[in-house]
Amino acid sequence: MKRRVGRAVVVGAGIAGIRAALDLAEVGYGVTLVDRAPHPTGLLGRLDSQFPTDRCGLCRMLPRIERDAASAHCLRRGFFHERIDLRLNTEVAAIEGEAGRLRVTLRRVSGGVDPERCVGCGRCAAVCPVETPDAFNAGLTLRKAIDRPSPHAFPDAYALDPEACTRCGACLEACPTGAIRLPGAERRSFRILVVDDELSVRDSLKEWLEAEGFSAAMAASGPEALAALEAESFHLMLLDIKMPGMEGVEVLERAKRMRPALDVVMMTAYATVETAVEAMKIGALDYLIKPFDVASLIPKVAERFERFAAAEDLPLTAAAVVLCGGSEGYDPLSGKNPFGYGALAGVLTQLEFERLLSGTGPTGGRLLRPRDRQPVGRIAWIQCVGSRDLQEGADFCASICCMASIKEALRAKAVAGAELEATIFSMDVRTPGKSFQRYRERAEELHGVRFVRARPHSVTRGPEGKGLRIRWVEAGGGCREESFDLVVLAVGRRPAPVVAEAAERLGLALNPWGFLVPEPFSLCRTAHPGILIGGTCGGMADIAETVIQASAAAAEASLRLHAAGGGAAEEEKPPAALSEHPAGEPPRILAVFCRCERSADAPALPDPVLHALRRDPEVAAVEPVAPLCTAEGRLGLAALLSRAGANRLLLGACRLLRHPSPLREIEEASGLPAGWIETADLALWAGETRPDAHDARFALQSGLVRLKNAEARETEAIPITRAALVVGGGVAGMTAALAVADHGVAVDLVEAADRLGGNLAWLTRTLEGHPVPSLREDLEARVKRHPRIRLHTRSRVVQAEGEVGSFVTLLEGPQGDVRRIEHGVVILATGGREAPVHGFGRGESPAVMTQAELERSLSAGTLEAAALEAVVMIQCAGSRREPRNYCSRVCCPTALRQIAALRERRPGLRAAVLYRDLMTPGFAETAFTRARQEGVLFIPYRPERPPEVRPAGRAAVVTVEEPILGRPLEIEAQLVVLAAGVVPTLPRELAEAYGARLDRDGFFEEADPKWRPVDGLKEGVFACGLALSPRTIPEAVATAQAAAVRALAILGRERLPSGRIVARIRRSLCSLCEQCIEACPYGARRLDPERRQVVVNPVMCQGCGACAAVCPNDAATLEGFSARQMFGVIEAALG
């Protein structure tokens, strides 16, 4: 396996950090992933489900290409990738230098549990006397100050909460492996020797130093001090100059001879300062003038200690750093209106509610009110608590809470039953994503979730102390009250504290709310070329957008690594020597038993079990070994194997050895291929859970039978054409082409029009005010002069075939000429356009135009702005209703921007926006606030009563039902602008030619809408820009970069290896019924018509075994799960 030289550091191991790290690792770089927390996955690890499935799909983030490099288990348990160095309980102490050569210093968080030593026995938690709110359960349950950080953590290392820990030391005594270090214990390990003839000085120094947590030993004279130095080691000596017998300077000389590394600080009276200065010439570091006080002494000692502690820091050189610090929930208690949070039982934050619904939460997944554990019949969600709120200094939308509340309402109904009443109070229900609007409508119409447009005033205790009363003002002005059993506050988000720290350290710009500010037209670049923004520390986004943004940051980081030479050099890692163990060799199995503290909990293996094992003719030897999770345990493996003449290895061990990390080491130590090593988990349900040795017997027998029938073959690999085809030359296509080509990979860029640019051609500026034409010119110039990009304008794809690594596409050029292009991946960037719109007076009045038409006439200067008196913007003109029932995301911000542009030309222009829900997610909200402050009228309308437009001379009259007045309102306007929304322009034939699918609205269908947002289900096919979903320019750029980095994971090498667990086909048994082809969810199987054979693409195959289950002849099999192995395991289970 080849590995590129070069390293990136990713700070924060939430989903953004994991995505960025995995992307870089998949491209081939080394990554150090750092998190302060003791367990990865951040916020998402605490949510059981995500919409639209209302379930989980976290594991779909794991690599599909070269998947054996990573762990194949639930991500909640943590994860592993052979090129990712995951460092938990670690923070970044310093970042210095420039892009390409950043010096990053990592420091372990003070105190804690050494994961290498912790065996997860839980004895520490059992003796710990401190109970503290469990952060994993959002404080709804208690945990010990030393406990498991997450119920899923694997390996199950415990973690210590330094803030709750009282340093009582009970756990230190209980721990069988000495894995625990108390916080502040580093100071205790810093040993100081005080040498002074005066008892009072010694006593006070001892008191001061020990109060600060240092260890201090005392010596009353020079000889005594030297004896102490002889016997023990010290880090610092505080040495008096004037002493009877041996003077301080002599002690210093002798001490430095004995211990040259010892730091010495002299203590002197004012009269002997000169002697002290002399002492510094012979090795003393500093001096203190007597009489001194604590304030002058301790900083000097602390400074020496800091240097001592810093010696344990880990310095790294990295080409780029991706900051994925994330965000944290707003605390309702910090605001002016906490809605009863903290005071009333049953008022929860969204995160607390998520934990309440979780199987690992305080109620085990049953919906009961916390504290009194009463059943719940009515729940209310209050949106925008601490967001979209000027009083709280939060003039931005947190972007995630509307959808999260709808999901929570649906989950609550699923858990508690459909009769549960769910009400969501919100100003707008923001559904600015592809499937969001339909999801909302399904919640409302199918599941009866009630949506109330209001910002409730307060939550109070109900009459007789029962229930929670919510008070709100209706649109018509009336006041209403209702009682609920539970109130969930959709609290806003704030940047995590690390974001401000990083910004200050690196001089990065923050916006007024403390989020990092990206460069124009980017979501991830900062002013510092080596520092990139990953995830929500640059602004709030939902899962899919966060994942896209993190991938985009990875693409930028990958470019820095490439530029720093990372792409050129490669390290070769020797593959496992399979040739030494030909598959035809009869199995000779070495069974080893791992013994350590962990297995002390497991029942001892009864003699008959061991006896049966020894009697088995195919077992060469049975040996106990030192713990295999340690290096010394693995050291003897190769010798044991050769002594026994064994070619297969059965490991009787604990679940820890299922972790890929030690398993990888064992493979290397044994020299055996992975398929010839089996782990029999002897303690899955260990200890008191089920004291049953039968389990161990079954585990061993199934391991044996699997090994006896193992057919470890060479992992296959497929050749890769290292070139990409990008279809579409708009902003997304150009960006994707450049991102790939800048890595030295050839790109063919196809554009149907005669010019590059797509929608950039008519857009004037972004909502943030950046001019679009300059972006277009810049991208076009870079594409045209790029040596690795071949540009095909006025061309289109006429035919395509092939699979990942080897696609062949026929392009038709302007003169009907046909060109054949071979490529390894395809990126579809076919874009979109403004949707056609009918009604609303369009075609009847010259005053009515669409947003795009207005944009064009604004930039062409054909609009006579001076003649305008009033403008009306009609939002959702034809969108967010069937058949185009999705929000186009860009139209609301565009309306605000166009009003501002019109008012620049015609100050005082009256403006009204007729809308359903105003979609200004994130910082677009500020533009909405500004527009309201500047007197723009916002009038909501209901979809069943859309505004009507009738011509009136050159102008038009718009009629809309005014909800506050409760009657129709007529507005005469010289300009009526229709927000028509976006439709994709991805031809179905084109998508299908590459095996991609379209969703019902014609957008590209992702492999997973949350976790693989730019990948197609078929390997090697990606999409970006408007082909994916409606989005702004910076968002389109991010998708393009994301698609590029995903493509580079494939294009980075000549050959792509398959996974170990992969489906195969035995041709002699195959009847060509093709059922397996239909069953394969990845399109990895096809019928080769020439050879009349079913063939499997081993890289596309993900090893699910669906093909094996449908095959009537056992011709389709899954490596490691053959019929013989499965039947053998079943027999072992029944034996």
Add this chain to the structure above:
Amino acid sequence: MTDFEPILIAFVCNWCTYTAADLAGTSRLRVPKNVRLIRVMCTGMVDPQYILKALLHGADGVLVSGCHPGDCHYLNGNFKARRRIKLLQEILPCFGIESERLRLTWIGASDGIRFAEVLHELVARLREIGPNRAAAVTAVY
């Protein structure tokens, strides 16, 4: 019948239910005796032959458990399992096996408690139904 200890074979998927089983273990939940866990990559790969083999060779019950609908790591393997097991439950009586002996559940990664509950429920039910007679009849094959 009180001392009858049913043997239950559980085919669990590598992603969700295996995680829940592990969670039950690390949470030190009580799990009934005589449950044998067989880890498969996906419930969609559980061949009806495996289930028949188990039920005809001594198992008193079989549990197949995977990811909830929409969760499947392989997108739709659990749906394939659902169709297959429904059919199998219908034909089991032809073998003299009560269809209740075969059960399909969805147990997500966080449902450790649910996993233990399902095992207890199923074992309790198998105790009521009694030993699987088909196993004894066909054991000679």
